[in-house]
Amino acid sequence: MLLRKGRTRMQGSLGDPKLPTNFSNNAARNMSRQQDVKGVVLTGYFSNSEALPSPASHCNYEVESSATSRRTGHYSIQSRSRNVSAKPPYDRCNSQDSLDELSMDDYWKEVDNISGVSDPEQQEEVQLKVADEGEQEEEWLTEAGLATLFDESATDPEDSMVLLSTLTRTQAAAVEKRVVTLHQTLRKKNKQHHVPDVRDIFNLPGTQGEKLEEAVPEQRSENGKGDVASAGQEGSVCRSGVSAADQEVLEVETDINLEVSFSEQALSYKEGSKGSEAQSDTDDKLPDFKVSRDKTGRTKVGDLAPQDMKKVRRLVLIEMSALFDTAGIDLKTHKAVKQKLKESGLFGVPLATLLEQDQRRIPGAKVPLILQKLMCHIEQESLDTEGLLRIPGAATRVKAVCQELEGRFYEGTFPWESLKQHDAASLLKLFIRELPHPLLTVEYLSAFIAVLKLPTKKQQLQALNLLVLLLPESSRDTLKALMEFFQRVINHKERNKMTINNVAVVMAPNIFMFKGFRSKISEQQEFAMATGTANIVRLLIRYQNLLWTIPKFIMIQVRKQNTENQKKSRDRAVKKLLKKMAYDREKSEKHEKSATEMEYTQGFIRVQAPQFSKVSMAIQLTEELQAADILDRFLSQESDVSVKREDLCLYETGGNIRERCLDEETYMKDLLELNPSAEWVIKSIQR
Numbered sequence: 281m282l283l284r285k286g287r288t289r290m291q292g293s294l295g296d297p298k299l300p301t302n303f304s305n306n307a308a309r310n311m312s313r314q315q316d317v318k319g320v321v322l323t324g325y326f327s328n329s330e331a332l333p334s335p336a337s338h339c340n341y342e343v344e345s346s347a348t349s350r351r352t353g354h355y356s357i358q359s360r361s362r363n364v365s366a367k368p369p370y371d372r373c374n375s376q377d378s379l380d381e382l383s384m385d386d387y388w389k390e391v392d393n394i395s396g397v398s399d400p401e402q403q404e405e406v407q408l409k410v411a412d413e414g415e416q417e418e419e420w421l422t423e424a425g426l427a428t429l430f431d432e433s434a435t436d437p438e439d440s441m442v443l444l445s446t447l448t449r450t451q452a453a454a455v456e457k458r459v460v461t462l463h464q465t466l467r468k469k470n471k472q473h474h475v476p477d478v479r480d481i482f483n484l485p486g487t488q489g490e491k492l493e494e495a496v497p498e499q500r501s502e503n504g505k506g507d508v509a510s511a512g513q514e515g516s517v518c519r520s521g522v523s524a525a526d527q528e529v530l531e532v533e534t535d536i537n538l539e540v541s542f543s544e545q546a547l548s549y550k551e552g553s554k555g556s557e558a559q560s561d562t563d564d565k566l567p568d569f570k571v572s573r574d575k576t577g578r579t580k581v582g583d584l585a586p587q588d589m590k591k592v593r594r595l596v597l598i599e600m601s602a603l604f605d606t607a608g609i610d611l612k613t614h615k616a617v618k619q620k621l622k623e624s625g626l627f628g629v630p631l632a633t634l635l636e637q638d639q640r641r642i643p644g645a646k647v648p649l650i651l652q653k654l655m656c657h658i659e660q661e662s663l664d665t666e667g668l669l670r671i672p673g674a675a676t677r678v679k680a681v682c683q684e685l686e687g688r689f690y691e692g693t694f695p696w697e698s699l700k701q702h703d704a705a706s707l708l709k710l711f712i713r714e715l716p717h718p719l720l721t722v723e724y725l726s727a728f729i730a731v732l733k734l735p736t737k738k739q740q741l742q743a744l745n746l747l748v749l750l751l752p753e754s755s756r757d758t759l760k761a762l763m764e765f766f767q768r769v770i771n772h773k774e775r776n777k778m779t780i781n782n783v784a785v786v787m788a789p790n791i792f793m794f795k796g797f798r799s800k801i802s803e804q805q806e807f808a809m810a811t812g813t814a815n816i817v818r819l820l821i822r823y824q825n826l827l828w829t830i831p832k833f834i835m836i837q838v839r840k841q842n843t844e845n846q847k848k849s850r851d852r853a854v855k856k857l858l859k860k861m862a863y864d865r866e867k868s869e870k871h872e873k874s875a876t877e878m879e880y881t882q883g884f885i886r887v888q889a890p891q892f893s894k895v896s897m898a899i900q901l902t903e904e905l906q907a908a909d910i911l912d913r914f915l916s917q918e919s920d921v922s923v924k925r926e927d928l929c930l931y932e933t934g935g936n937i938r939e940r941c942l943d944e945e946t947y948m949k950d951l952l953e954l955n956p957s958a959e960w961v962i963k964s965i966q967r
Contacts (some may be wrong), residue, residue, distance in 0.1 A: 310759055386670055387785040387810050393672045394713065394789060414465035416613055417458040420601070425594040429459055437456075442844045443594065446592045450543035451595075454602035460798050536569045538831040542742040543602035549736070550606060569741065571826065576954050577907070577946030579830040581749070581756065585938035591838045592830055593750065599834065600727070600746040609733050614722050621716050625686055626650045628714040631754040641690070641849050646757040650689060653696075654708045655765045661701045663768060664775035673703030682707060709790045711760075718794040719755055727790070731819075732812050741823055744816075748827045756828075763824040770821070784817040791817060839936040839955070846936075885948065887930070889914050889962040891923060908944035914962060931961045941965060 421429055428440045447455065537545065584592065604611055622629045624637065631648065638645040658668070672678075681703055686695040718725050724747055731743045746754060766783050773779045792813040801809070820827065884898045892914055899910055907930045914927075915921060929941040935957035942951075952958070 285858075316531075336890075355713065384785060384810060384814070386782060387789060390670075391789050391793070392787050393675075394793065397676055398506075398855075414462055414469070417462040417465070420458055420597070420614075421455075421462070423474075423594070424455070424597050426455060429455075430462055430624050434576075439845070442841050442848070443591075445844065446840045447598065448541045448544050450541060450547055450599045450600075450606060452603040454543075454598055454605050456943065457605060458601075484539060512817070522962070532534060534567050534570050534827065536571050536738065536741065538571060538574070538829070539833055539836075541599060542739070542746070542831070543599055543606050545742075546603055546606040546734075546739055547739040547860045549739075569738070569823065569826065573945070574832055575947040575950040576832075577943035577951060579835050579940065580693075581760075581828045581830070583941040583943075584830075585940075588838055588842070588938045588940075591835055591841055595837050596746050596749045598745065600750060602740065603734075603743055603746065604727070604730070607734050607739070611727050611729055611730060626689060627682060627686065627711055628716060630716050631719075631758060632752070635754050647761045648711075648754075648758065650685065651708065651711055651758065653689075654704055654711070655761070657696055657699060658701060658704050658708070659765075661704070661767065665701045666775070666777050668701065668769055668778055669709070669766075670703050670782055671702050671705075672780060673700060675707035678703055678706045678710065682710065702936075705907050709787070712790050713793070716795070719759060719791055721751060721755055724750060728816055729792070729809065729812060732815060741819065741826070743829050743830065744819055744823070745829065748820075749830065759820070760824065760828060766821050767824070780818055780821055781814075784821065785814045788813040788817045842936045842938070872896050885952065885960055887914070887960045887962060891963060892918055892921070894918075901952070903947075903949060905948045906944065907942040907946040907948065910960075911944070911962065927964055928962060929965045932958045932963055934959045 301330055418427075419429060419833060425443055426440050444452070444455070558926070601611070621633070622865075623633060626648075634648045634650075635645060638649045642649065679698065698842055712719055720728050727747055728744075731740050731747070734740045734743055748759070751759065766787065767924055769776065769778055770780050788810075792809070865940075883899060883901050886896060886898050887910055888896050894914070894917060899905070899912065899913065910930055911925070915925060915956070930944075932940045932942055932951065932955060935955040937955060937958070
């Protein structure tokens with residue numbers, strides 16, 4: 281209890297001694313922007329739970345699922361809760377729209393519970409290292425696929441130039457900033473190291489910024505000012521006949537534009553705010569953000585081939601940095617110092633290692649089996665249990681169960697029927713805390729915390745979208761499974777008394793406080809972070825249906841890179857003397873392709889379906905033809921199909937994309953205009 285007393289003293293004396301006695305409540309409200317609790321209904325998370333060691337481990341993860349919710353991290357963008365109450369369902373919290381003092385008290389109780397459960401003798405702290413001067417820029421450029429800008433021996437110089445040719449103004453500025461910083465650092469160190477002058481990279485005739493300004497029309501952004509956008513963009517934020525001021529009231533807080541670079545939108549917002557009073561975004565409530573339907577289909581995590589996903593990640597890193605740069609926020613990345621880690625077991629094992637051992641039992645497992653089983657058990661016992669996640673299990677009993685699980689989980693002999701509900705919830709939280717590195721990773725944890733420094737809720741949401749995409753696959757999939765589980769808990773708030781506020785404040789310290797975290801910050805910093813981290817968890821839960829989506833502007837850039845790479849490959853091939861066999865093969869391929877193009881010009885596309893008895897079908901294009909219609913047409917002609925409908929997907933392959941599993945609401949004619957050289961294949965979804 282000494283910890284609680286110390287914290288109480290801090291809250292009464294933090295900062296200026298003249299602060300009022302209710303400072304803690306006001307600070308908790310004002311240190312970060314609060315969010316709305318009106319949640320969303322999540323679609324299913326595909327579980328491997330049917331193959332878990334225990335026969336009782338099966339758990340239905342397809343709660344309120346839709347036809348599009350068939351892959352890890354997939355969902356319907358605008359699904360909404362059917363049980364949203366217009367008023368708080370119980371009287372634990374004074375407000376369900378903001379984190380009040382009583383709500384935040386749960387946070388500090390959880391911190392105390394964590395301190396009581398932790399074993400200081402066994403707890404090995406995560407050692408953090410801040411990158412040296414210049415090192416951070418080198419690592420950033422390398423991760424962005426631009427190592428050739430400082431290291432001439434790096435491979436794929438042409439790929440780097442292709443990437444640079446597709447960047448927006450703000451993205452190019454982010455790269456330029458890091459090249460300049462690295463150049464200056466190396467000069468200080470008097471290193472004989474050649475770094476190209478930024479003028480050689482960006483100030484060539486017809487640079488990307490100039491091309492963008494010439495090629496694309498202006499669109500509206502958050503403040504109604506001009507934005508750089510893709511030509512022919514649909515669903516632009518501005519509608520004719522409405523003044524900029526009225527437009528802001530109508531749409532600024534509701535529309536999310538995925539077709540224009542987030543950092544370009546932020547720059548337009550910033551430029552539009554110059555000379556005017558800084559806009560304060562202190563409203564506690566979050567709007568129901570809307571995303572206009574993209575007729576070429578939404579792209580979600582898991583839809584793309586690894587080669588294209590690699591390009592996505594590089595672009596997302598540049599875009600995320602550009603967004604924070606535009607807001608003047610300097611992100612310092614950290615690295616975990618290498619240390620000996622557990623190589624087996626359940627608790628305290630790195631996610632990647634744990635998944636490797638799980639995949640030997642269940643091929644394709646994306647979320648640790650122990651975590652899946654704990655969530656299943658909690659749901660099977662009932663999500664109506666009052667105080668679920670908030671009320672801790674007995675510390676000694678939880679520790680004993682943890683040790684028993686380590687020895688009996690994989691054998692399938694653990695007595696799940698004897699595990700109490702609150703103990704299971706405590707074990708779930710313990711699993712997250714005991715990860716050797718934070719679930720949100722050492723590299724990006726500070727960036728997640730810095731999200732609330734961005735000036736608008738829309739930019740905060742956009743930054744979270746980019747950060748989620750930057751996470752390693754194991755962290756991203758595990759985080760999604762947790763967010764969906766938390767929403768299912770919240771859906772039972774009438775009985776379990778756990779609103780989004782309660783879940784967020786209880787889970788925030790478990791997600792953000794990695795081993796040794798509290799020894800690295802002051803009490804004042806800890807207090808300042810409390811409401812901030814709780815709000816980040818609220819955002820992750822509330823908007824998870826958007827955060828696992830790859831923005832369209834990123835996909836357009838990927839397609840441009842693929843097109844440029846194909847052109848370069850063809851140019852190289854022309855310069856070489858082709859052997860007769862290769863030449864004949866090329867003629868044959870051209871003949872086949874011309875047949876496909878002929879069908880397209882006649883208003884048909886040919887769809888391949890190797891798993892079906894009818895392996896190919898010509899389908900007539902119409903304005904309303906969607907991917908789902910093609911799947912239905914094939915299935916209607918098959919009397920005996922061994923694969924479930926939800927396990928099949930129509931794939932776009934070739935042309936300017938490697939492979940993409942199509943959103944079932946994709947309009948095929950619109951997509952063909954975007955990728956006329958694509959081929960179409962129905963096959964099982966790769967999990």
